[in-house]
Amino acid sequence: MSIATSVNGNELTVQVEGRFDFSAHQEFRDAYEKTDDGVKNYVIDMSRATYLDSSALGMLLLLRDHAGGDSANVRITKCNQDVKKILTISNFEQLFTIE
Amino acid sequence: MVDVPLNILIADDNKSDRLILAAIVKKMGHKVCVAEDGVQAVAQYHSEKPDIILLDVMMPNMNGQEAAVEIKSSAGEDMVPIIFLTSLQDATDLAKCLDSGGDDFLTKPYNKIILQAKINAFSRMSKMHYILQQQRNLISDHNEHMVHEQEVAKAVYDNVTHAGCLNLPNIKHMLSPFSVFNGDVLLAARKPSGSMHILLGDFTGHGLPAAIGAMPLAEIFYGMTAKGFLMDDILREINSKLKKILPIGYFCCVCMVNLSFRKQQIEVWMGGLPDFYLLRHDTGQVEKLASTHLPLGVLSSQGFDSKTQRYSLRRNDRLFMWSDGIIESRNDQGDLFGETRLMDIFNGNQDQEQLFDNIVNTVNEFTGESGKDDDTTLLEVKMVPEAEVGEVDIDMSRGMITGPTDWNMRYTLRGDTLKTFNPLPVMLGILSDVPALHGLSGQLYTLMAELFSNAFEHGVLGLSSDLKKDAKGFAEYYAQRELAMKSMDDGQVMFEFDHSPTQAGGLLTLTVTDSGGGFDYVGKQANQFSDAGYSGRGIPLIVSICDSLEYLGRGNIVKVTLSWNAKGLEE
Numbered sequence: 001m002s003i004a005t006s007v008n009g010n011e012l013t014v015q016v017e018g019r020f021d022f023s024a025h026q027e028f029r030d031a032y033e034k035t036d037d038g039v040k041n042y043v044i045d046m047s048r049a050t051y052l053d054s055s056a057l058g059m060l061l062l063l064r065d066h067a068g069g070d071s072a073n074v075r076i077t078k079c080n081q082d083v084k085k086i087l088t089i090s091n092f093e094q095l096f097t098i099e
Numbered sequence: 100m101v102d103v104p105l106n107i108l109i110a111d112d113n114k115s116d117r118l119i120l121a122a123i124v125k126k127m128g129h130k131v132c133v134a135e136d137g138v139q140a141v142a143q144y145h146s147e148k149p150d151i152i153l154l155d156v157m158m159p160n161m162n163g164q165e166a167a168v169e170i171k172s173s174a175g176e177d178m179v180p181i182i183f184l185t186s187l188q189d190a191t192d193l194a195k196c197l198d199s200g201g202d203d204f205l206t207k208p209y210n211k212i213i214l215q216a217k218i219n220a221f222s223r224m225s226k227m228h229y230i231l232q233q234q235r236n237l238i239s240d241h242n243e244h245m246v247h248e249q250e251v252a253k254a255v256y257d258n259v260t261h262a263g264c265l266n267l268p269n270i271k272h273m274l275s276p277f278s279v280f281n282g283d284v285l286l287a288a289r290k291p292s293g294s295m296h297i298l299l300g301d302f303t304g305h306g307l308p309a310a311i312g313a314m315p316l317a318e319i320f321y322g323m324t325a326k327g328f329l330m331d332d333i334l335r336e337i338n339s340k341l342k343k344i345l346p347i348g349y350f351c352c353v354c355m356v357n358l359s360f361r362k363q364q365i366e367v368w369m370g371g372l373p374d375f376y377l378l379r380h381d382t383g384q385v386e387k388l389a390s391t392h393l394p395l396g397v398l399s400s401q402g403f404d405s406k407t408q409r410y411s412l413r414r415n416d417r418l419f420m421w422s423d424g425i426i427e428s429r430n431d432q433g434d435l436f437g438e439t440r441l442m443d444i445f446n447g448n449q450d451q452e453q454l455f456d457n458i459v460n461t462v463n464e465f466t467g468e469s470g471k472d473d474d475t476t477l478l479e480v481k482m483v484p485e486a487e488v489g490e491v492d493i494d495m496s497r498g499m500i501t502g503p504t505d506w507n508m509r510y511t512l513r514g515d516t517l518k519t520f521n522p523l524p525v526m527l528g529i530l531s532d533v534p535a536l537h538g539l540s541g542q543l544y545t546l547m548a549e550l551f552s553n554a555f556e557h558g559v560l561g562l563s564s565d566l567k568k569d570a571k572g573f574a575e576y577y578a579q580r581e582l583a584m585k586s587m588d589d590g591q592v593m594f595e596f597d598h599s600p601t602q603a604g605g606l607l608t609l610t611v612t613d614s615g616g617g618f619d620y621v622g623k624q625a626n627q628f629s630d631a632g633y634s635g636r637g638i639p640l641i642v643s644i645c646d647s648l649e650y651l652g653r654g655n656i657v658k659v660t661l662s663w664n665a666k667g668l669e670e
Binding site for chain 2: 070090
């Protein structure tokens, strides 16, 4: 499990690799808390994530809160089948843009 | 000189050796006690509690090795370094000294520098050993304390989230927590109307942090269900409570089911849980029920959506519910159990009665020795006639003939309140102040619920009850209901309660008036209203509860009476 970040203008991309679970907690948090204030849009790149559990869902909610709650612009992109399924069961498309 | 003087025991039968050694050690700043043989050495060990023992190997009465064995065995866990004093040179002999429990040896004649270094080294080791021992004891005390606290907390937790009516014959369930506390909750309770509420919840994570949210959830569920609140109100309340108390990122995936034995129907709200299976008894077909909502505790009250799905069930149709612990259990290769394996159990099953056990066994065989890493919950609920689950047990312990007996009350619902508010708990609360009526709250709830839905749906909204005669019309009926609700702007339903004392007990008269067009009731006796299948206005049910029923006005007024007898209640 590892996390990589990149900033492009006002957009922060966080790429998650491997199992996205509680072990990623601190690293994931650092990824968006340590970026500067100019960031307006957030992209979570799941192309290399194999799985996520409920604590990962919790971390996504924390990010959404950090990004402005109901006015947050957070996109979750390139999910594989398993990851997509978990996001769908939890009806997270009501809170995030899932591409 | 040393910072902290040690107490050092010197045991040697040779007087001059003993004196020389004692002089050296004293000069280093330590206290010295002496022994002339092994027996004395053991005695001194007990009386003087030395920090380090310097022990000659060859002594009369008891030799050094025997003394070492005895001292080490009485020291137990405490560290008492023993340094053998010897003129032996043979490696085997020296090794024997260490085998008998010695920690080191010092060959004669003594080298002061080596002696001092060894004493210092063992002193350090003893200190470290002592600190480790203290810390270990501290941790073990803390742990014991924590286990005790957890046991007490667990007892409170179990009382609050008690199993409700999970022991009814139409329910099979399995709760298998991953740690002492369970992050999964399974609750079931009968409503005053005789229907049943079931709730399966899965909090983020497991153990204590997950379990703690289950307490307010269970309180709300049981409290509001007993008072006759509907699923919609209960879910809203739980959601807003969890939203308020849980940190962001923590939530509860929930499925709540309202099972009506009379209507042979379930109403389902699902958020964040994997698909549930509805197994049709006649055909063996499986219908999947999917989550359509976010978990509870995520959205604010304004954003919360309480929309439910209804399914009509026949006798012996079964609903299977589970937490994700089933599908996500793993075998020792790390493979997930998955939905395909679960579906295979249903497809390959011959006996519906055995299905529940089949699932449990298959999952257990799959995970095998590797154990599990999440809470696992499984529930089967079967549609049966109400008689098989028995009457609702209403608490009658509130005393008898006191409370208000002579009163009248009028309660009118209008506009949006009529569309969205459930007045039954409030009205039932007032009626329940009459102790004798409290005991009848199940029947009263049913009575008011039937009269209210007749007045609202058939009266104010003008829906035809004929629609409900088959499953298709049944769905159509609810669709029309939605539409009619949207276009309704005025309209009202008025309840008038009148309670008066009688010689034997009391008489309750309930008149319900709606603003609708009424219907042609003239010439129809109460027992002629049809109630076959899904249709009808539940009139036979109402008649079975009360003493009399009559329609008045243009059919928009209905009046029922119910009398109670204090004697009858006392029996």
